[in-house]
Amino acid sequence: MRDLNFMLAGVGGQGIILAGDILAEVGLRAGADVKKSEVHGMAQRGGGVTSQVRWGQRVYSPLAEPGRIDILIGFEVLEAVRNAHYLRQGGLAVVNRYRLAPPAVTAGEAAYPDEGDVEREFAARGADLRWMCPPSGRERLAVGVQLLGLVSALDPLREAFPPEAWLDALDRLIPPAHRELNRQAFQRGRAAGADVVPAREEG
């Protein structure tokens, strides 16, 4: 399997650790060496949170360097653009179109970046940016899995990893009470991803 570096970025409480665990599990089951870094503690109280997952022949560091992430999974717009510099040229960014104002914005002291700026920032780094329509209500609890569903339908994962590979990992890591919600979220994300695939034939 080729080496792949993922980064997940969002806000504490959005389920970033679990989504990263699923990604790591999928890589492990495919035979890769896997390392995953995550953040616990204070940042989980609504601060910016990131996690990285690395698949490869032999992975030393659980952290990749800026400019070397292949796929950035953004749970929130500001946190996605904050970490855009981790993406390599030509990397893929899948971003939940959800905006959560940080305190400085709430206090009127700073502006939330507007969508045009965000798109320009990713374009400037040669990245392929895909927006995901944000879930609402209870479905928000599974936003990470929905994002994985979308990523799973895109290159470079689409061919190598059928839905079952993802659903197996999901079943393994998610307690039965929440499994159905997450399975549905995965399928929703995957369906959304399938729609956009024909527009993009390279890879």
Add this chain to the structure above:
Amino acid sequence: MVNPMDRILLSGNEAVALGAFEAGVKVGAGYPGTPSTEILESLASYPGVYCEWSSNEKVALDVAIGAAYAGRRALAVMKHVGLNVAADSLFYAAYTGLGGGGLTIIVADDPGMHSSQNEQDTRHYARFAQVPMVEPSDSAEARDLVAQAFAISEQFDVPVLVRMSTRVSHSRAVVKVRGPAVAPGKRRPALADPLPVSDPHSRSAGDALTALTANPGKYVMVPGNARGRHPVVRERLADLGRWAESCGLNRVEPGGRALGVVTSGIAYQYARQVLPEASFLKLGMVWPLPAGLLRRFAAQVDRLLVVEELDPFLEENLRLLGLTTEGKRWFPAIGELSPAAVRRGAVQAGVLGEEPPEPVPLPSLPARPPVLCPGCGHRPIFYALRRLGAVVFGDIGCYTLGAMPPLSALHTCGCMGSGLGNLHGVAKAMEGSDGNGKAAAVTRGRPAAVIGDSTFYHAGLPALANLVYNGGGGLVIVADNSTTAMTGHQDHPGTGRTLAGEAAPRLDPAEAARGLGVKRVATVDPFAVDEFLAVARAFLTAGEPAVIVARHPCVLQSRSRRPPVRVLAERCNGCGLCLRLGCPPLSPDGDGVLLDSDLCTGCGLCVAICPRQALIAVTDGEGDSLHA
């Protein structure tokens, strides 16, 4: 396809627990602290191991030392600053040894201060206390080194430190399953049999204790006996140094001759990634150092670099051996190391060619610091303290976030329990001056302390006893959310539950305060905003020790929710009072406010303080008895 999983992903912390279990550990004790917390949580889930949250790290270490005295294998677990609390016990255990039992002390450093008040380098404690230290660089090593640590402890009659760090503790990496494969739906292997344990364990605890009572010169550290032990400590360290030369924990990974790198822990992983051509001496045991091995390695390479996280510990000790080496000249001594930082240093040192410029983040994006959760019971405490104008001496926990704007109502945070002592000192310093000049009812500028419930049992009790004994004054607020919230909701003496989830006596901070002689004690739900303000005002100006137990369960743990508050735009005049609560759902919107109803827990604080009744609690629907 069912894939028998012989490889699993474990965090460094889970791997420590697995290693300890496999090594036959009998007792585990610790106090929660990021990044170490999950070690005991994980260990507690294995059969046959007794685990507890002790009230603080010193108590935990004493418990573990006791279990080792009884001839068993024991684990003490803490974060870096926890070892400051437990240091006294480390030093006596270094003198007494364990008499055949095994004692491993896991200490997790937090370089970069992801969730800590400082970034101290625990390796100094190994040298300071003259005990050995091992340092894993990933999960598989963590598991193996913990088992090794027990063996070293028993062989050399010494407590062994294991240095973890945030990035090792909280990274998942592949660990091979020994024994049965992982069952479907399970995250880790069915419990493998513990490894056969070494000799001392065939002794009964009774035999171990008989040996202990027969040897006061070793275990009773009065000066006359301790003088006899210090030479033993020194000789033991020298023995360990000789053992380190060939113990197999330190390995040479040959590469090119041009560059040799001495490294350990997570820094090894970064350096291996960035410098694939170099030769490596990877130290699994960072104290004492294998002098001969280091000298031989240095002689085999043209240039010797030390890549290590935080202080120049290895670097300075290499210099003491007379070796020429460079380290902190190129690699930062402050903050968390990273592959990018190692690459930068390597380029500057000239051992890597120039790279294209490192991508940098967009400047001027608004930061996203952590905040108190919507509905958090700490928010009304700080709302009241700010209104009263108190000067607030804080402590370590979620409530430290009361310092963040716009609340800005907590003014110091030093270490566990420090706020109460600070409060007492401030009150004494003010005696006869500003304090007395004030009208009795003036609250502005008066000192108060805020301490969490878990922190109260950790380090607050001695400080409160001191305050009463020495005739202090001032208001102490115990922010009692019935959990250790910041580290992920661990139990403590006030929760009525043990680490194993069993019912336990539930200590009440109010009773504890009364027992220590505090006359003014009240328990108030801080969401009863007017009552809380009135009590806080009276206590703040009482001139004697006064304790409010501000009790409200942590909303992130209880998941209590009422229907979200509704904004009546026509009543709102945009005064912005509610926005000064710093509650995430509320944001300014032109002349009014906007409320994100997905985030709002309906706690009612903003409703209570809005002077124009523009925020309305919604009472219908399925809200629970949050304020019953």
